[in-house]
Amino acid sequence: MDLIATDLGVARGGVPVLEGVGFVLRPGRALVLRGPNGAGKTTLLRTVAGLQPPLSGRIEGAGERVAYAAHSDGLKAMLTVAENLRFWARVFGTSGIGAALEGFDLTGLSDRLAGTLSAGQKRRLGLARMAVTGRPVWVLDEPTVSLDAGSVTLFAEAVRRHLAAGGSALMATHIDLGLAEAAVLDVAPFRARPGVAAEDEAFL
Amino acid sequence: MDLIATDLGVARGGVPVLEGVGFVLRPGRALVLRGPNGAGKTTLLRTVAGLQPPLSGRIEGAGERVAYAAHSDGLKAMLTVAENLRFWARVFGTSGIGAALEGFDLTGLSDRLAGTLSAGQKRRLGLARMAVTGRPVWVLDEPTVSLDAGSVTLFAEAVRRHLAAGGSALMATHIDLGLAEAAVLDVAPFRARPGVAAEDEAFL
Amino acid sequence: MIALLSRDLALAVRAGGGFGLGLAFFLIVTVLVPFGVGPETALLARIAPGVLWIGALLACLLSLDRILALDWEDGSLDLLATAPLPMEGIVTVKALAHWITTGLPLVLAAPMLGVLLSLPVEGYLWVFLSLALGTPALSVIGTFGAALTVGLKRGGLLMSLLVLPLYVPTLIFGAEVARRGAEGLAVSAPLAMLAGISCGVIAVLPFASAAVLRINLR
Amino acid sequence: MIALLSRDLALAVRAGGGFGLGLAFFLIVTVLVPFGVGPETALLARIAPGVLWIGALLACLLSLDRILALDWEDGSLDLLATAPLPMEGIVTVKALAHWITTGLPLVLAAPMLGVLLSLPVEGYLWVFLSLALGTPALSVIGTFGAALTVGLKRGGLLMSLLVLPLYVPTLIFGAEVARRGAEGLAVSAPLAMLAGISCGVIAVLPFASAAVLRINLR
Amino acid sequence: MPELGKYAVAVLSSYAVSLGLILALVALTLRRARRVRADLEKVEERVKRG
Amino acid sequence: MSIWDYANPVKFIRTADHILPWVSGAALLCLVTGLVWGFFFTPDDFRQGSTVKIIYLHVPAALMAINAWLMMLVASLIWIVRRHHVSALAARAAAPIGAVMTVIALATGAIWGQPMWGTWWAWDPRLTSFLILFLFYLGYIALWEAIESDDTAADLTAILCLVGSVFAVLSRYAVNFWNQGLHQGASVMRAGAMAGDTEERVSNVFAVPLFVCIAGFVLLFVALVLLRTQTEIRARRTRALLARERVA
Ligand code: HEM
Numbered sequence A, B: 001m002d003l004i005a006t007d008l009g010v011a012r013g014g015v016p017v018l019e020g021v022g023f024v025l026r027p028g029r030a031l032v033l034r035g036p037n038g039a040g041k042t043t044l045l046r047t048v049a050g051l052q053p054p055l056s057g058r059i060e061g062a063g064e065r066v067a068y069a070a071h072s073d074g075l076k077a078m079l080t081v082a083e084n085l086r087f088w089a090r091v092f093g094t095s096g097i098g099a100a101l102e103g104f105d106l107t108g109l110s111d112r113l114a115g116t117l118s119a120g121q122k123r124r125l126g127l128a129r130m131a132v133t134g135r136p137v138w139v140l141d142e143p144t145v146s147l148d149a150g151s152v153t154l155f156a157e158a159v160r161r162h163l164a165a166g167g168s169a170l171m172a173t174h175i176d177l178g179l180a181e182a183a184v185l186d187v188a189p190f191r192a193r194p195g196v197a198a199e200d201e202a203f204l
Numbered sequence C, D: 001m002i003a004l005l006s007r008d009l010a011l012a013v014r015a016g017g018g019f020g021l022g023l024a025f026f027l028i029v030t031v032l033v034p035f036g037v038g039p040e041t042a043l044l045a046r047i048a049p050g051v052l053w054i055g056a057l058l059a060c061l062l063s064l065d066r067i068l069a070l071d072w073e074d075g076s077l078d079l080l081a082t083a084p085l086p087m088e089g090i091v092t093v094k095a096l097a098h099w100i101t102t103g104l105p106l107v108l109a110a111p112m113l114g115v116l117l118s119l120p121v122e123g124y125l126w127v128f129l130s131l132a133l134g135t136p137a138l139s140v141i142g143t144f145g146a147a148l149t150v151g152l153k154r155g156g157l158l159m160s161l162l163v164l165p166l167y168v169p170t171l172i173f174g175a176e177v178a179r180r181g182a183e184g185l186a187v188s189a190p191l192a193m194l195a196g197i198s199c200g201v202i203a204v205l206p207f208a209s210a211a212v213l214r215i216n217l218r
Numbered sequence E: 001m002p003e004l005g006k007y008a009v010a011v012l013s014s015y016a017v018s019l020g021l022i023l024a025l026v027a028l029t030l031r032r033a034r035r036v037r038a039d040l041e042k043v044e045e046r047v048k049r050g
Numbered sequence F: 001m002s003i004w005d006y007a008n009p010v011k012f013i014r015t016a017d018h019i020l021p022w023v024s025g026a027a028l029l030c031l032v033t034g035l036v037w038g039f040f041f042t043p044d045d046f047r048q049g050s051t052v053k054i055i056y057l058h059v060p061a062a063l064m065a066i067n068a069w070l071m072m073l074v075a076s077l078i079w080i081v082r083r084h085h086v087s088a089l090a091a092r093a094a095a096p097i098g099a100v101m102t103v104i105a106l107a108t109g110a111i112w113g114q115p116m117w118g119t120w121w122a123w124d125p126r127l128t129s130f131l132i133l134f135l136f137y138l139g140y141i142a143l144w145e146a147i148e149s150d151d152t153a154a155d156l157t158a159i160l161c162l163v164g165s166v167f168a169v170l171s172r173y174a175v176n177f178w179n180q181g182l183h184q185g186a187s188v189m190r191a192g193a194m195a196g197d198t199e200e201r202v203s204n205v206f207a208v209p210l211f212v213c214i215a216g217f218v219l220l221f222v223a224l225v226l227l228r229t230q231t232e233i234r235a236r237r238t239r240a241l242l243a244r245e246r247v248a
């Protein structure tokens, strides 16, 4: 099943940031969103993940099929790596965290408290969470922040595996992920006309 | 009077991060600190500003002569730009915020609440604060974060004026400030030997 | 759901005493009361049920901001919202976890603290029972308040202002049960009301909390 | 110093009701007490001075985390520490600002709330006087607690636990003055003690707070 | 002036309190209305010109 | 034309501009007539003496305090169901008026209570529930002030208003159970219905000016709500224009 966005408009804090965005994401494919700071990538991803309603247009094939990773990882500092991961596995009704731990080189850290990890390790744990959701569409917001070169490669491999298994991935990033096969969508051209403040429209 | 650091060792969260750092900063000169993330630049600047004691070595000519600008600007969202600046002018016993406002192109914004500024404007306000302290040594931590090219030039000009007036500046940054005349100090070679946890020494 | 509950409980036990702090506050308020109103036993005995109820209520109130704020700050709440759990379930589990970590210890500790306030012997059972029936309602109402103010900077005091009027009926009937019980009067009418309020609140309010939380996550 | 004081006051008035919330909490606690202990006027009149004192103390306690935490979060505290103000001066001004925005309104409102609790006529003067003498000490002690816990995530409840024991002496003598005053007894002894505590605390504790704050900023 | 007898204080003070509160409310409402109106006109003027 | 057309902010401002002078004039007229009549030209009650004159402020204020909350409830429901901005802002505009009316009812009641019951305050059910109503008003107003995004604030306060109403009714019942009080029953309304029982009912000498006063308070409330809603709309429009300027 494809993820299809048609003529999508999104707003943040009441101000429209993007409009007329459209794309199709097939199983097995990856799409990278690009654009300057504040362009609205995060807002678009939140909308696709269902955290906020679109201003206009429609999204198909999202909803319960999406696993979302935000800027912040939602880790609990006082739980261990394995406990954090196991929690999310149970929430999503899957089991077995071994593969995810291995895929992101976390096996050696599985008994450490998440609070004692370095920033890059935390991020790896946040990404490993995707693997235990068992969901086909990964929506990732700047997944490689604070990762070093080796971990970026690990991440690219994990995404490739996910794609090979019939999943798809939608990612926002500023850097090169080493995923040459991914399509790229620059959101800058879709910037909303300024000032049509969504909820204030009636007042203008 | 010079700012002199001799054989300086600094620690963060109980772990030594730099040791053996030494430099001399003459009036009219600028010194740029460089080094990868987590190298200890912020820690070094906080020590120079007197916010934390050095582990070893000494700093001369700092203390009451230093004006410090940290990662965060210490702005009050509910006060206007002018009120924020006037507050710091009064704290430092100077008066007249007009020049500082002008120097950072804030005159048109002076009646806006600081909370409604964009990130770059906020940063400009934070830097304008330096100008109203009337202190000779500016210690700046990544001053140009979230500034656009034009504002970086404004900033460089402000620093030049400060240097021309006999002041000096110590700055940590990752980017090029357009201050060709500034000396550069890379802190990476001064990384402390790992594991000599300062306050735990007695237990080792 | 069970995963969420057991995680919240594990966190409460580990995260630097989130478990004991409500209890400690309860203890302190109870101890302060004799300092405030004076040490006469007869007077203390008369106000004991009320003081225990007010103390429990305040202790509950002060721990409310932990229900959702921590999850909000570290981003878990966003992630939970996209997980296959209904929002109503999430807030219910959160309220339940709050009750287990705060309300339940208060219920168990109240008879003990009754000793400090010279609670009459007949009172112990009723104080215990009324708190056991009433504190779940406090947790659920509190979750509603927490959901209303999640994401507000330092919304703590505002939350108190919003939640306290909502606590009034529970407090009145709860304290009435405890007081009548301590004086040996009939308690069935207020007890029925208290149970009714608890059930009603637990059945209905999670929907409001979930709606409010969805709005706040937007 | 005056700049800092006037900024803090301006912020308290502007920043979304930081000013009135302490007062609202005081009002609410006072209102809850009759719900807890029952409506009999005679009983309420007897415990009124103590309740007013405990209510004022709790309202004070809950607003403590605003004293330093906001300045810590936005980085002002670091900058203030490098400004030509002695740290002792900063904490004193902070305590003063807290007293003006929280303690003073409580003192002024207490007689009004005394009406709700049927405080005897003789009591008004003494409740007012004891609170006027005692709340400055509460603010100064509270600033010490805030300085101890600044920078801790959600240090609020922990701060309450640290501060409450320190509040006990003030509470004992303050409530004693109010109670004796309301009953028409001699109040000079506890009044002198209360004044002594206040003066001592105000004279000495800012040094401790400043030291603690310096350590926490490190 | 009617004869209020021994309750003069009560009656007069309740009239004073109530009318005072109402007048204060009306005054605040009018003041804010005027201010907001002026602000809006200023902004609208600017928008029209700019 | 359907009534919902008036939910358009611009149209509302224009319509309100038309009616406001009339409503405020009528409010002033009724208030002055009623109060002057009541204060100067009614006899003292044989039991309550001159304190009956307080009734001309106390009862209308008490009625308006409750009705303002009811109006907020209705407006909140309209906002939730039909999402007309004007109704949300009208609810916001009404809250401070209701709060002031509550304070007036409480204050006049307290002043009245001193000579009548020998105490400023008693934990009578009616009095107590008014105090709780006041707390609800405070919380509602504080929540509006605390949230930055206007629509989010409207949504949250609307839900708070709904939940609060249920709890206010519950509290009323609870308080009734908890303490039986001193306060008057609803005798004015019975007088209005011309029901027999001459002992209890308020005699017409007092009733007529009282009704004039009540009408005055209602009109005053309407005028204030209209004006304040206009102000809220204008403030919101100002913010919207400024936001657009900033983005552009
Ligand atoms: C703080 C104290 C008081 C409060 C909050 C209060 C509240 C109220 C309320 C809510 C009503 C409207 C009732 C209705 O029409 O449904 C009312 C009516 C009335 N109140 Fe009070 N009251 C207070 C004190 C007093 C006192 C001390 C008196 C006089 C002894 C008094 C006499 C009346 C009378 C005569 C009415 C008209 C009742 C009727 O005919 O409907 N009230 N009050």
Ligand SMILES: Nc1ncnc2c1ncn2[C@@H]1O[C@H](COP(=O)(O)OP(=O)(O)OP(=O)(O)O)[C@@H](O)[C@H]1O
Binding pocket: A012, A013, A014, A015, A017, A035, A036, A037, A038, A039, A040, A041, A042, A043, A044
């Ligand atoms: N809570 C908020 N309230 C109002 N405006 C916001 C809020 N968060 C973000 N914005 C604004 O919305 C716009 C889009 O933000 P968004 O986070 O989607 O950008 P982005 O493309 O993800 O940027 P980045 O590359 O920095 O992550 C920005 O201009 C930003 O200023």
Ligand SMILES: Nc1ncnc2c1ncn2[C@@H]1O[C@H](COP(=O)(O)OP(=O)(O)OP(=O)(O)O)[C@@H](O)[C@H]1O
Binding pocket: B012, B013, B014, B015, B017, B035, B036, B037, B038, B039, B040, B041, B042, B043, B044
């Ligand atoms: N509060 C803290 N507790 C413990 N360790 C810390 C704390 N803050 C920073 N550190 C550690 O101290 C080291 C030095 O940090 P510092 O902030 O000085 O680096 P930096 O050079 O300024 O980096 P950046 O370029 O990212 O600003 C880092 O390795 C960091 O992990």
Ligand SMILES: [Mg+2]
Binding pocket: A041, A042, A043, A141
């Ligand atoms: Mg982003």
Ligand SMILES: [Mg+2]
Binding pocket: B041, B042, B043, B141
């Ligand atoms: Mg740094």
